[in-house]
Amino acid sequence: MATSSVKQPKLNGFVFTEKLGSGSYATVYKAYRKGQQREVVAIKCVLKSSLSKNSVENLLTEIEILKRIRHEHIVELKDFQWDDSYIYLIMEYCSGGDMSHFIRTKQALPERTVRVFVRQIASALHHLQSENITHMDLKPQNLLLSNSYDPVLKLADFGFASYMTEDVLANTLRGSPLYMAPEIILERKYAAKVDLWSVGVIMFECLFGHAPFASKTFTELAEKIRSSKPIEIPDAIPISDRCRDLLLKLLQRDPGDRIDFPEFFEHPFIDLQHFPCAESLEKAKSLVVQAVEKDTSGDTKAAIQLYCESLQYFLPAIQFERDAQKKDVLRSRVQEYMVRAEDLKQMMKPKSQPVVQIPDSSSQDEKQLPDVFLLDKLANGHRNLQIALEVAHEAELQDAKENYEAAFRIYQDSLEQLIPILQHEPNGRRRETLHNEVQRYMARAEVVKQFLDVRRIPLKQDSINEVLRPDRNKNGKFLSSS
Incomplete structure (x- = not known):
């Protein structure tokens, strides 16, 4: 701390104003750089006479580190000077305090x-x-x-x-x-x-x-x-x-x-x-260009994945952007890509399967029976096959109700039972019919799986809501960074 025998800090080219804080060997002042721009800075004034050997080493390390480091979230050392009494660290001024x-x-x-x-x-x-x-x-x-x-x-x-x-x-x-x-x-x-x-x-x-x-x-x-x-x-x-x-x-x-x-x-x-930084926007743009290419070529699943990945960088890009108009433009783009990603997801929703009507008469000629009912009839006397078919029918029921998670799980269960039965089934009408039904169940299960995969691709809706509809602080201004 300065005493009456030590002159008050004074630095050519700067006008000292209020004291911001003080410690055991330094005092920090708010100051203006003289000239047309009148840049506001914080000047840390270190009293030389108060420095111990360790304090000198610490100060030299601090100066050396701050001289070589430039980062948005590390206070900037703009310059340092000294005179007979003080060492002056001219720092970036932060008006929000600590x-x-x-x-x-x-x-x-x-x-x-x-x-x-x-x-x-x-x-x-x-x-x-x-x-x-x-x-x-x-x-x-x-x-x-x-x-x-x-x-x-x-x-x-x-x-x-x-x-x-x-x-x-x-x-x-x-x-x-x-x-x-x-x-x-x-x-x-x-x-x-x-x-x-x-x-x-x-x-x-x-x-x-x-x-x-x-x-x-x-x-x-x-x-x-x-x-x-x-x-x-x-x-x-x-x-x-x-x-x-x-x-x-x-x-x-x-x-x-x-x-x-x-x-x-x-x-x-x-x-x-996905932290907001200067690179966020470029990463988002690169991904959305790829998304559009996949979208145009008809690779829907890849397009959805890339749109969603781009949003995970667009959102921090919005947070990083300080210009209000540019923020609004980015928000508008994010909404467009959100809508497109959701539209593509809906496009991959499994189409409803036509309901196969069972014939009126049980004596109907087998050649006229749809495979699904023919197989039920042919399964008489084969208990394991009958159980497996009941499971498959339950999968189709859940599928028709659009309970796709349950439907896919049950399709898997039914196929785990049907495929071994098919492998051991001797050649004949029942084997041929069973093969056709297994192929149909496998194809439908794959369609359901593809839809579930894209539906699970995260859009991080909570983060999107935070950025697209930011809360206001107590002064009525947007606190976009919080």
Whole structure:
């Protein structure tokens, strides 16, 4: 902290305004860059005289990391300068403040909003992992928000960051106790997965308004961490199964039991593959071009699959887009592709089979009987065949009622019984008739299966509804990112 004997920070080319925050050796100010553009920045002013040897090393690591990293969800270091008293880190300005203030204001955040923020943290961690960088001090105070009305989260304060892989252990205490992984506090040795514990604590606090080990003293905190009692998820606020599953996998005291980074990025609550980013739209366009080609050529099943896959990238592309008019254009396209995919699904719906009328007289000549009834007649005295045919008739009944899941399952059951019977049936009229019926059941079962396959292709309707009809925030503005 600056004292009366140390001059106040002042940097040529900038006008300092309000103080944004301060720590043990640095103060952060909002500032304007002089000139016509008057760019707003945040300047972290580090008092040289307050730096220990470790603090100098941490600061140099922070500068080195931020100089080489560019990512939408990591605060940008624009420049750094120094004079006799201070080192100045000129940073991207985030007008929304930090996540800690955001949580205090809202008390608890809806799961939908929490998912957006945690996915943004995951995106930043994925980039850091590719560089073997561990943040080591993830907490709400170090998560900045670009603005207060449509916030984008930014990881900040890399003062404790370290180059580390999951196989490299360290032995220095880093981070803030409430968000530290248990292995740091209890064993003083740890690996990169400490960041995942911190994500779990942040996620818990966002959902329920307090950290899982909230304590008044460090001693109390350490006791809670040492306890073998499983972390309890409050029941007062309902959360989805996928949210609960991720939370429990992150908040494992034993790092060996904790989810690892690849599983974290692939977890359904995160689904980083379909995270909104600059590449989302290009991936969507590529897939929809292929879908149209398959649609035109008559390959309906492949077209449906590709339309649905494209939607999984169009939706994040809408979320990523900041221009309102472009968002509306994308929403319109998504609706068109949704309608086309559903139309194609309906086109593959099995056509109703004509009802075969049983002849009026049981003495009707066998040559005039349809195979389905002839086979019933020929099956007299063959108990296994009669049972198998009853199963097949039930499949057709469910098929006619459009209970396709049940129909397909029963078709399979009937064929499992009929095919061995056919294989052992001697040549003759019954074998020929049975062969024809088996072929008919197999063909119909395949038609039903194809329809079930395309019907199961996900359109992620809940995600579509979120994007096409976004909720409004309390100020009446769309909070499209949450």
